[in-house]
Amino acid sequence: MTDAVLPWVTVAFAVSMLLCLYRLWVGPSLPDRVLALDTLYVNTMALLVLIGLWIQNAVYFEAALMIAMLGFISTVALSRYLAQGKVVS
Amino acid sequence: MTLHPALDALIAALLVGAAFFALVGSIGLVKLGDFMKRLHGPTKASTLGVGGVLIASILYFTVAGNAPFLHELLITGFVFLTAPIGAHLMAHAAMRFDATAEPPPAPGQKPERSDAG
Numbered sequence: 001m002t003d004a005v006l007p008w009v010t011v012a013f014a015v016s017m018l019l020c021l022y023r024l025w026v027g028p029s030l031p032d033r034v035l036a037l038d039t040l041y042v043n044t045m046a047l048l049v050l051i052g053l054w055i056q057n058a059v060y061f062e063a064a065l066m067i068a069m070l071g072f073i074s075t076v077a078l079s080r081y082l083a084q085g086k087v088v089s
Numbered sequence: 090m091t092l093h094p095a096l097d098a099l100i101a102a103l104l105v106g107a108a109f110f111a112l113v114g115s116i117g118l119v120k121l122g123d124f125m126k127r128l129h130g131p132t133k134a135s136t137l138g139v140g141g142v143l144i145a146s147i148l149y150f151t152v153a154g155n156a157p158f159l160h161e162l163l164i165t166g167f168v169f170l171t172a173p174i175g176a177h178l179m180a181h182a183a184m185r186f187d188a189t190a191e192p193p194p195a196p197g198q199k200p201e202r203s204d205a206g
Binding site for chain 1: 142
């Protein structure tokens with residue numbers, strides 16, 4: 001049953017990434033785009049774990065962990081830049 | 090790789106639930122009205138969506154490898170710790186960036202904000 005479900009779950013995550021991309025494209029404000037990037041990296045992480053599950057390879061987990069860390073750092077940096085005009089005080 | 094049918098069904102149900110909540114989060118991100126409302130949608134994707142996929146992955150690799158495969162708990166813990174911090178910082182940035190972006194009044198409350206707050 002998992003094999004039958006996996007392609008559709010992958011498609012659902014890909015569609016939600018496309019919706020994030022739409023929000024990233026239209027904005028309208030800069031914090032909206034930061035929020036869209038944040039959601040985009042969360043969905044990317046889940047998609048990578050899902051691909052690892054699909055091809056039965058546990059290596060993709062490390063890429064997902066890396067995306068989680070870099071995504072959080074980039075969200076914090078962009079938000080601080082928008083709020084204060086500088087990243088490091 | 091043949092799984093026990095009950096476990097197979099459990100993993101499939103977790104994946105379908107995760108996909109549903111990821112879609113709900115992204116549709117909320119697209120359709121809701123202003124930034125403070127849009128901030129609610131992706132929280133579902135980052136907790137229930139990612140959490141469901143990671144629990145399914147833990148179950149699958151634990152059974153397929155005949156040994157506990159708990160590395161995914163690292164991602165789960167990291168995401169659950171950092172998602173509220175990121176949301177707080179983004180809300181802070183929105184309020185500094187756009188002075189009119191304020192939290193909407195609670196339902197049933199008068200739309201005028203009191204000056205005491």
